[in-house]
Amino acid sequence: MLFQTPLITSYKLQMAELVNIQRWLTSIMVKPGSLAEKVQRADQHYHLDHSAVIRGTDRMSPQQKIGIYARGYIARLLECMSAEFPAVKYLMGEDLFETFAKAYLIRAPSTSPDLYDLGKHFPAFLKASQPKNKVVGNQTFDLPVDLATLERAIAEAARIPGLESQIPDTSSEPDIFHLFGDAGIHPSPCMLLLYLQYPLIDFVRAVQHDEQPDAPPPAESYVVVSRKNYIVYTHTLLPWQWFFLKGLQSTGSYRKAVEDAARSSGESTDSIMADLVLWLPIAENFGYVYRAL
Amino acid sequence: MDKTKTQRLGLPNLGLGVGLRSKHYSHLMHNDPVIDWFEIISENYINNFGYSRRVLEHVAGMRPIVMHGVSMSIGSTDPLNLTYLQQLKDLANFVNPVWISDHLCWTGVAHVNTHDLLPMPLTLESLEHVTERVNRVQDVLQRPLILENPSTYMEFHSSVLHEWEFMTELVNKTGCGLLLDVNNVFVSGSNHGFDPEFYIRNIPHHAVVQIHIAGPTDCEDYILDTHDQSVPTPVWKLYRLAQELTGGVSTLLEWDANIPEYDELVAEVGKARQVLLGDYPDVPVYRSPYLNAVSNPVDHQLQITNG
Known part of the structure; x- marks a missing residue:
């Protein structure tokens, strides 16, 4: 110098x-x-x-x-990587999984003290690894991407801050708050919403139980991953339910979430409001939402 | 920093302990731990607000906890990760550990974390570098850092100090404590041809706060620190020597792969009582012809746990 x-x-x-x-x-x-x-x-x-x-x-x-x-x-x-993505490994087989996992580790070596960050970008890596000239309508290559997305979401939901020891559990208290507009319903901080091309929840569960499931045929799937009282839940939702929760996450407003759900699902707001009366207690029980009293 | 030669830096002898691992969560939530104390891998709980933290809270209510880290990278030439140190401090505020430990190593450079415990060239410059960083960490944590000797598989031509000399100087310069891993001394001694007993006789015994024991794997040309076997006889012999020289310090059994059921784990560390009476288990070092054994296994940190 x-x-x-x-x-x-x-x-x-x-x-x-x-x-x-x-x-x-x-x-x-x-x-x-x-x-x-x-x-x-x-x-x-x-x-x-x-x-x-x-x-x-x-x-x-x-x-x-x-x-x-x-x-x-x-x-x-x-x-x-095998510990975080056992279903992807099962689907691909050990050799192919290791090929992708090694390529991922070379492309994106860990930069975090936290091993949980290691697999954070693996779904995106698999997505970027899809052949550029894949046939339109051939969803085969989406299957491992969706599977990795779901397994990553399960891992994240198990760890991120949730409602435990913060919010009193009101899910067993009967009330009709949710009937009246912005009724103090909030999305749980540990709720993750996924739109997948394959119904994969049963597949992941079977792999976790050391079974040998067949890969499911493609079918769009609206998935919620959540945690309540330290238990991680993965469920398939109806489209209006998924759009309602998505709207609640993005706007924080119950009324706007209902409007979003109606617009995106094609249901009427009246119908959604009526269904919410029955469904919100369930959503609360599984930790998708909570009520701030 | 108080650098007087108080035994164990004034820290208690906690007795016999094991690592808190997700495999045993369910057992520990419903049963008495039996054991005297637990060591946690700090990184497994730092950003974990799920069931693992609930179990930690439960166990910490029953037994003393020690925080043992693997990512401080005290020997790295990268800047100290202050975010990580703050997270460590936040976790310490939550769990109130009896002490906080990590390793004399580096884990990566240029912001890459290899998640391995890599050896330092044992030079005077390295010593000065690590000394400065230990002092800074101790200022942040407001407590002495307890540093563990790692298992190593290679030595540098540039090294001018033996590891025991390096550790001794580090203690003298910083007032840090030592986590003496007698299995690592055995592994490194076998790999580099030094006498493990000589190593243990030549560290500052007053600064030893804790001992690690574990089972390694003999891969024929070298010995690997695999934490997946029973503690072999030669490691037990080093353990007894270390306990005699230190006057008695906390003992922790590390078992991180092929983790046995809780009762078996407790029985394994319980052998230490017989060892101190001169009764050694007859266990050879496990031999594996395979090259796929992994040192410092860490995947146990990623097992999904559900309440």
């Missing part, structure tokens, strides 16, 4: 070496390719010689020692 005295202390020089070594090893771990290729590329890029950085022993060369970390990185995170 101009006009700055190039006073580089030994400490700073050594620290620069530490920075370089850490970047070198990280790149070997997270980049694609065979171990030998990765080590060679990293050596060239960071101007290091791995055999001059890592001590070899009689039993193992420096590259073999680096390989323990490189292999462990992928194996460890693949296990995490």
Whole structure:
């Protein structure tokens, strides 16, 4: 840099070496390719010689020692991906799942201390991996995307802040608040709404129970994932119910949510209002909504 | 920071403990824990407001809790993650842990987190770097940081200190505590050809706050820290030596893959009582011809748990 005295202390020089070594090893771990290729590329890029950085022993060369970390990185995170997406893994089979999961880890290495963030973008990655020239009307490639979306939502609903220990449970108290406009009905903070091309709830449940379900045929599916008293629920909704909850989430207004539901589902507002009388207690029981008293 | 040589930094000997794992949630919600204390993986609860946190609250009401982290990355050349430290502090406010620990390692650089515990070149510059960061973390957390020796599989040509020397200097410079993982000493000693007993005899015993025990895997050319087996005899021998030299500190059994039922887990850590009397279980180091064993397994953190 101009006009700055190039006073580089030994400490700073050594620290620069530490920075370089850490970047070198990280790149070997997270980049694609065979171990030998990765080590060679990293050596060239960071101007290091791995055999001059890592001590070899009689039993193992420096590259073999680096390989323990490189292999462990992928194996460890693949296990995490398998734990979060067991139904996607079942659907794809182990080899294909690992191919996609490895490609995902290479494309988007973790940047968070929280392992739960690891799978956050996997559904979008699968979506982006669909062939560009897929036949219109062929929904086959949507199936793993929808499945990953649903499994990710289940994982998120299990962890995000919910109603427990915040809002008194009023679901068993009979009242008719919901009959009157903006009646203090609010969407639960841990309710997630998904529009899917496949009915997948039973499929995911069967995989969770170590069964071997067949993939379902395509059929549009309005899904809610929610948590109440620490129990995660996944249900299929009628379109008006789903649009009502979506409207409640986006506007915060009961009346506008009814209007949204009517407009989007083709039902009349009177019909929806009447059905809500019966359905809202159920929605409250499963933690889709709550009442602020 | 008080740097006087108070035993265990004045922290208590909690007795025998195990890691709190989702596999045992249901059991612990309905039964007495039996064990003296629990260690949690901090990252598993930091942003988790579901059933896991409910179980944690329940268990913390019955037994002491210690927070053990895997992502502080105290040796990284990236800036300290202040958001993470604040989250750690927030969790500490919720759970009121007896202490907070992490590892002498780095987990990534350039904002990438490998979720592995990577070794440091043990140089004077590394020591200065880690010292400065430990001091800053202790200022944020307002308590001593307890640092664990990791299992390592490679050494750097540039290292000028042995790990026990590095740990000793770090204690002297920062007043931090040590989590002595005797299994990791065994693993690293086997992999690098040093005497694990010599290591344990040459750390500052007054600063050891806690001991980890675990079962590794012998992969023929090296030993891997897999946390998926019973504790083998040589690790038990190091454990007894460490307890004698420290005067007695909290013991924690780590078991993170192929996790057994709760009763079996408790029975395994309970063997420590017999070991202290000189009665060692006859357990060889588990041998695996497969290369697919995973060190530091973490997928147990992602098991979906439902109330």
